[in-house]
Every structure is written in C-alpha cells, then in structure tokens.
Amino acid sequence: MAPPNGPVFVAVPWEFMMRSIKADDRIQGITQISPHFTGDPLAIEQAASMLAQAKNPIIIAGDAVGYSNAWSELQELADLLGAPVLLQTFSSMANFPNDDFHWQGELPGSQAGVQEVFKEHDVAFLCGFGVQAQVTVFKHSDGPLIPSTVKQIYLTNNTWDIGKNYYGEAAIFGDIKATLPLINNLVRQNRPAEATSRNKKLLCLDTERRKHWQQYLEQALLQDEIWAVVIAQALREAIQEQKLEKKFVYVHEAVSDPAPFQYLLPLDTQSSAPISYYCVAGGSLGWSMPGSLGIKLESQGWQGIETRLVVNVIGDGSSLFYPQTWWTAAHRQLGVLYIITNNQEYHTLQLGLQQVIDAYGSSEGYGWKPKTNDPEYLRIEKPQLDFVALAKAFGGQEGEIVKSPQDVGIAVRRGIEYVLSTQRSYILDMRTAQATPTPPSTDIETFQVSARYLTQPPLNFFHCHTANEKTGIFGSVANVAIIP
Structure with missing residues (x-):
C-alpha cells in the first residue's frame, strides 16, 4: 500500500457476495504506486545544513522509520551527527536497533519528561514521527512538549504528521528509506567537527548503561518476587540458544515494565528487524492477545522475519480484556507463548x-x-485469579505459575519448547508481586515506589547522566519510601 497507510472501510452490497464469479471474470491487475519517492531537493539541502550546523542535535525515530525498514540509513545519520536517538512513545515497532550506542529508548510518557529531553537541544530531527503527544496528562499552562528554542526538522511519508503539533523550520515529504541517504550524503560533506566527541561520549554512556543494567539484573535475582528484567533476560537467552533471532516476534503489552524488554531482547541489526517487536501506538489495553494470533497466522514477515516463535508479554489486567483469545488459539492450533x-x-x-x-x-x-x-x-484480588486454570478452561491450554526469579529461566525454556513442538499455546503466570501491592498515597512526599522501579537504571543515559552525577540516583522520583 502507498502511504498514508491506515484502516480502510469497504462497503460491498450483500447480494454481490451471492453472485457466481467465473474463472476469468476478474480485473486485469492491481496498480501499485511505489512508496519509494524522495523529498524535494531544496528541502533536503535545508535540512542537511541545519543538522550539520547544530550544536546539540537530537533524533526522534517514529513508526514510519520501522515500517520503511530504514535502520541502517538512520544509524548512519546518527553517527554522522553524534546525536542520541529516541523512539516515539509507544512505538509500534523497533524503530531503531537497541545495540546501537545512539539508542536511548522511548520518549517519556509525561509532559515534564518530554520537555526535559528536548530542553538542551537546538535542533530536533523528527523522522517518521507520528505519535507526537503521547502523554498521560497535558496542561497547556505547563508549556509545549517541545520548547520553542528547538528548531524542528520533519521527514516523513505522510503529510498529516508534518507540522501536526508544532512549527517545523524544514519539512520534507518523502519516503524515509529513499530520502535519508540524500540527507546523509550532504551532511557527510559538511560533517560537524563535534560529531566525533559526541559519539565518544555516547559510547562511554552506553558502556556505563550496560554495567548498571547487569547490576540491576543481579539484584533482581535475589528478590522474593519476579522483576521484569529477569523475564526479559531469560527470553533473550532462550531465543539465542534456540537460534530464533530471525524467527521470533515479541508482542509487547507489559505496559508497567517496558524498559527491560525493549533493552534486553535481541532487537538489533544482527538478530532481527523492526517488525520483530510489535506494540500499538496509543497505549490501548487488551489488544495484544488477539493481535498475537494475527501475527502467528502469517508464517513469513515482510521484512524477512519468520513467526516460528511469537511471544506475548502482557499484564494481568490487560489480559482480562480478551481471555477468549485462548479458545481461538486452541481451536486454530496457534502456538503462542503468553507471559x-x-x-x-x-x-x-x-x-x-x-x-x-x-x-x-x-x-x-x-x-x-x-x-x-x-x-x-x-x-485484582478477592478472589485471586488463576490464569493457568482460565486458559485450560478456554481450550485445554497448558501453563504454569512461576513465583521465584530462580525458576523463570527454566519455565521460559519449557514454554518455548512446548510451543515449538506442539504448535499449541503455553501460559506462564509470572508473579511480579506475591500479593496485591499497598495502595499509593496521595501525598507525593510519602508516595511509595517499588524497589524494582526505583532502582531500575534508565534507558536514556544521555539525558540522565548529568543528574545522576549530581544526585547519585537513577530514579526521577524524590523523597519516596522503597517497598522492599
């Protein structure tokens, strides 16, 4: 399909469905418009000049980057500029590989968080950026998400996303994969002198990030309850052991625990493609269980990714929206690992x-x-739900309850083996809390935050490192009581 892509309503009169169609009674073919069109040369020159002269550029990668399979082209630009790359909030796919040291995870989901990301930058390259205001609460009195001091450059294949919320000093309407090389060539001819030092800084921060996440994982393994980082690491190891790097799709609805999965799963240039990760822009709840069936129905993805293993990680609340998915999975013999x-x-x-x-x-x-x-x-208590029993009732699906971090690895491997060998779904009920958590306080001074959130390192080390050096902490919440 040619962009802009999206839902289309087609109305067919019901009597047409009853008409007998002969073998040669059909249209000759379907005209397909190539989506690979390049932007205006003058706009490209303007954008390249602004990027080359930027003192502190930032790149935001939206879903149009992932859909156009433009990882390598955007990686080249990030390296030419020495710029951090953030994904749009609730990205539908992996819009930038997580093994590249420019990668800083997704934009925050709060107004203040987004403002904090942009405030020190002078130029923002908004590449395929569609979900531009994905925040829980927006107060006009607290100012725009992107400060007016930041010059904005748009590149995307959908006019709706150009200047949708904010004025862009340069705007390019064109296919991202076809247009980015033209921008890169011009930037390369006038590459900023500071790019090398900026890249060196980003590389050092990436090394520090890996160390802190490893320490966080080691801490998680000592807990009584299961932290998401343990599940993500177990998935990563099992995928690599089974050599499924090009044969898996991770369907994400672990809304409370996105960072470990986005960071630790093999969503990199050597192992996967943008569509190896799938989420839904907008943050809708409950969509992923039925969505995983649709993904599993297609054995071969259009970016060279197979769907031999489909993993859906979803919160207990979200899973209650469509538990009947498990009946369909059993009825159609669709093997999905549900966590x-x-x-x-x-x-x-x-x-x-x-x-x-x-x-x-x-x-x-x-x-x-x-x-x-x-x-x-x-x-979700009184009574406590038994998701394994629920899945069994909906179609005889197998599964197990996992209560200890030491049992996560073997349970994940067992689930993957079962799905691959039987083509039936398997449910892992991972107890990330042994009991319903204590209710939060309305008093921010005493607001309690679980230790797994308070001690979790940021993905965005680039924008957090200055504050970390001053305070010695990673969390953005101050004066909180840690729940052990």
Missing part, C-alpha cells in the same frame, strides 16, 4: 491516576481530588 506479568492490580491505571492527582490536585484554579486514590476496581 502474564501478574502484579495483581491495574498498575498502569494506578500510576495514571497518580499523575492526574499530581497535575490537578494542588494546582491553583483546580482543587480537584478523587474520592479515593485506591479504587477497588483497580485491584
């Missing part, structure tokens, strides 16, 4: 409520506070 990160609450919605309270509860002119900061409908 439930079970914290016994709608944790993401609890955090969203807290953000609303923080934004409006004490702000002048609002004075809003909820009746309770612990709605009973956000807690």
Whole structure:
C-alpha cells in the first residue's frame, strides 16, 4: 500500500457476495504506486545544513522509520551527527536497533519528561514521527512538549504528521528509506567537527548503561518476587540458544515494565528487524492477545522475519480484556507463548491516576481530588485469579505459575519448547508481586515506589547522566519510601 497507510472501510452490497464469479471474470491487475519517492531537493539541502550546523542535535525515530525498514540509513545519520536517538512513545515497532550506542529508548510518557529531553537541544530531527503527544496528562499552562528554542526538522511519508503539533523550520515529504541517504550524503560533506566527541561520549554512556543494567539484573535475582528484567533476560537467552533471532516476534503489552524488554531482547541489526517487536501506538489495553494470533497466522514477515516463535508479554489486567483469545488459539492450533506479568492490580491505571492527582490536585484554579486514590476496581484480588486454570478452561491450554526469579529461566525454556513442538499455546503466570501491592498515597512526599522501579537504571543515559552525577540516583522520583 502507498502511504498514508491506515484502516480502510469497504462497503460491498450483500447480494454481490451471492453472485457466481467465473474463472476469468476478474480485473486485469492491481496498480501499485511505489512508496519509494524522495523529498524535494531544496528541502533536503535545508535540512542537511541545519543538522550539520547544530550544536546539540537530537533524533526522534517514529513508526514510519520501522515500517520503511530504514535502520541502517538512520544509524548512519546518527553517527554522522553524534546525536542520541529516541523512539516515539509507544512505538509500534523497533524503530531503531537497541545495540546501537545512539539508542536511548522511548520518549517519556509525561509532559515534564518530554520537555526535559528536548530542553538542551537546538535542533530536533523528527523522522517518521507520528505519535507526537503521547502523554498521560497535558496542561497547556505547563508549556509545549517541545520548547520553542528547538528548531524542528520533519521527514516523513505522510503529510498529516508534518507540522501536526508544532512549527517545523524544514519539512520534507518523502519516503524515509529513499530520502535519508540524500540527507546523509550532504551532511557527510559538511560533517560537524563535534560529531566525533559526541559519539565518544555516547559510547562511554552506553558502556556505563550496560554495567548498571547487569547490576540491576543481579539484584533482581535475589528478590522474593519476579522483576521484569529477569523475564526479559531469560527470553533473550532462550531465543539465542534456540537460534530464533530471525524467527521470533515479541508482542509487547507489559505496559508497567517496558524498559527491560525493549533493552534486553535481541532487537538489533544482527538478530532481527523492526517488525520483530510489535506494540500499538496509543497505549490501548487488551489488544495484544488477539493481535498475537494475527501475527502467528502469517508464517513469513515482510521484512524477512519468520513467526516460528511469537511471544506475548502482557499484564494481568490487560489480559482480562480478551481471555477468549485462548479458545481461538486452541481451536486454530496457534502456538503462542503468553507471559502474564501478574502484579495483581491495574498498575498502569494506578500510576495514571497518580499523575492526574499530581497535575490537578494542588494546582491553583483546580482543587480537584478523587474520592479515593485506591479504587477497588483497580485491584485484582478477592478472589485471586488463576490464569493457568482460565486458559485450560478456554481450550485445554497448558501453563504454569512461576513465583521465584530462580525458576523463570527454566519455565521460559519449557514454554518455548512446548510451543515449538506442539504448535499449541503455553501460559506462564509470572508473579511480579506475591500479593496485591499497598495502595499509593496521595501525598507525593510519602508516595511509595517499588524497589524494582526505583532502582531500575534508565534507558536514556544521555539525558540522565548529568543528574545522576549530581544526585547519585537513577530514579526521577524524590523523597519516596522503597517497598522492599
């Protein structure tokens, strides 16, 4: 399909479905418009000049980068500039390889977080950037997400995403994979002198990030409950042991624990492609279980990725939207490894409520506070759910409950072996909390944060390292009580 791609409604009169069609009673063919068109040369020159002269450039990789399979082209530009690369929030796919030292994870999901990322940069290259305002709460009085001091350059194949929210000083309408080499060639001719030192800094920060994540993993292995980093590492090891790097798709709806999976899974140039990772832009809940069946139905992906192993990691709350998926999986003999990160609450919605309270509860002119900061409908308890029994009832699917981090690796391997050998689904109920967590406090001074979140290193080391050097901590939450 030619861009802009998206849902299309086709209405066919019902009597047409009853008409007998003869073997040669069909149209001659389908005209396909090539999507590989390049942008305007003058706009390309303007953008390349701005990038080459930037003192502190940043690149935002949106979904159009992943869909156009333009990893290598964007990697080259990041290296020419010495620029950090962040993915748009809730990226639909892996829009930049996570083994490249320019990679800094996704943009934050808060207004202040996005502002913090952009504030020190003078030029932002918004490449295929579609989800431009994916934040839980936006207050106009707190200022724009991208400060006016940042010059913006757009490149994408959809006019809707150019200047959608903010003024762009340069805008290129063109296919990303075809147009990026033209920009790169011009930047290379006038490469900024500071690029080498910026790359050296990013490489050092990448080394530090790896060390901190390894320490975090070691800490997680000593806990009573299961932290997501242990699951992500076990998946990575099993995929590599089975040599499934080009034969897996990870379907992501672990909304409370995205970072470990985005960082540790082999989503890199040697092992996978953008479509090896699949999420949904916008943050809708419950979509991934039925979505994983659609992915599994197609044995060969269009970027050279097979779907021999489809892994869906989803929170316990989200999995309750479409549990009937397990009946369809059994009925159609579709083998998917389902991993439930079970914290016994709608944790993401609890955090969203807290953000609303923080934004409006004490702000002048609002004075809003909820009746309770612990709605009973956000807690999954009394009675406690048995997801393995639920899957068995929906179609005889097998599975197991995993309670200890020491048991995660063998359980993941057992699940993968079962799925590959039987072509039936397997459910792993990973207890990321042994009991329903303590309700959060409305008082930010005493707001409790689980140790696994407070001690988790950032993916975006580039923008966090200055604050870390001053404070010696990685979290952005101050004055909190750690729940052991």
